[in-house]
Amino acid sequence: EAQVTQNPRYLITVTGKKLTVTCSQNMNHEYMSWYRQDPGLGLRQIYYSMNVEVTDKGDVPEGYKVSRKEKRNFPLILESPSPNQTSLYFCASSLVTGGNQPQHFGDGTRLSIL
Amino acid sequence: AQSVTQLGSHVSVSEGALVLLRCNYSSSVPPYLFWYVQYPNQGLQLLLKYTSAATLVKGINGFEAEFKKSETSFHLTKPSAHMSDAAEYFCAVSESDSWGKLQFGAGTQVVVTP
Numbered sequence: 764e765a766q767v768t769q770n771p772r773y774l775i776t777v778t779g780k781k782l783t784v785t786c787s788q789n790m791n792h793e794y795m796s797w798y799r800q801d802p803g804l805g806l807r808q809i810y811y812s813m814n815v816e817v818t819d820k821g822d823v824p825e826g827y828k829v830s831r832k833e834k835r836n837f838p839l840i841l842e843s844p845s846p847n848q849t850s851l852y853f854c855a856s857s858l859v860t861g862g863n864q865p866q867h868f869g870d871g872t873r874l875s876i877l
Numbered sequence: 878a879q880s881v882t883q884l885g886s887h888v889s890v891s892e893g894a895l896v897l898l899r900c901n902y903s904s905s906v907p908p909y910l911f912w913y914v915q916y917p918n919q920g921l922q923l924l925l926k927y928t929s930a931a932t933l934v935k936g937i938n939g940f941e942a943e944f945k946k947s948e949t950s951f952h953l954t955k956p957s958a959h960m961s962d963a964a965e966y967f968c969a970v971s972e973s974d975s976w977g978k979l980q981f982g983a984g985t986q987v988v989v990t991p
Contacts, residue, residue: 871920
């Protein structure tokens with residue numbers, strides 16, 4: 764089954780404790796992206812990647828890191844999480860890079876930073 | 878910068894009634910336009926997209942949307958609401974020359990009453 768898989772789905776942690784949210788897609792997609800969803804703000808892009816070893820900042824990159832060492836994986840790293848990073852996170856992918864490409868979303872990761 | 882406005886954060890409709898969700902964008906150049914649906918505890922799923930072909934776009938689950946350049950709008954409709962349509966709906970735009978960045982509206986929560 765074609766899918767984008769995120770882990771964990773839920774995480775409660777404390778300020779300053781490094782965490783990684785994994786994202787993997789099995790569709791051989793070129794483009795991958797991370798979003799955060801906050802009430803009343805919709806989804807905002809954190810980082811994106813157009814291909815292996817090619818990543819760039821989205822609208823809200825502060826406090827996050829990403830890497831794209833393999834085509835299928837695009838982990839999101841919070842080196843020193845803070846309470847304002849409490850949010851619902853989505854990973855997405857599309858076949859190729861381009862404005863007309865629909866994106867496929869994972870089921871989300873709900874992070875709570877205490 | 879591109880912006881997307883969804884009128885109404887919550888909409889309540891009766892089962893069998895018309896569903897109308899409004900979306901306006903700010904670009905002077907017609908972008909690519911998308912509607913996504915989010916069911917509880919799930920990721921976003923593509924309903925339909927406009928990529929400069931027909932102005933009336935048909936999507937899944939009986940939804941359709943009409944692109945009106947003069948009004949910079951892309952409203953989503955369904956003639957007869959079903960209980961299973963209860964979800965959050967997001968309008969998103971992508972610039973035609975972009976690498977795939979999606980700008981999302983704030984979302985509209987749809988409640989369907991019997």
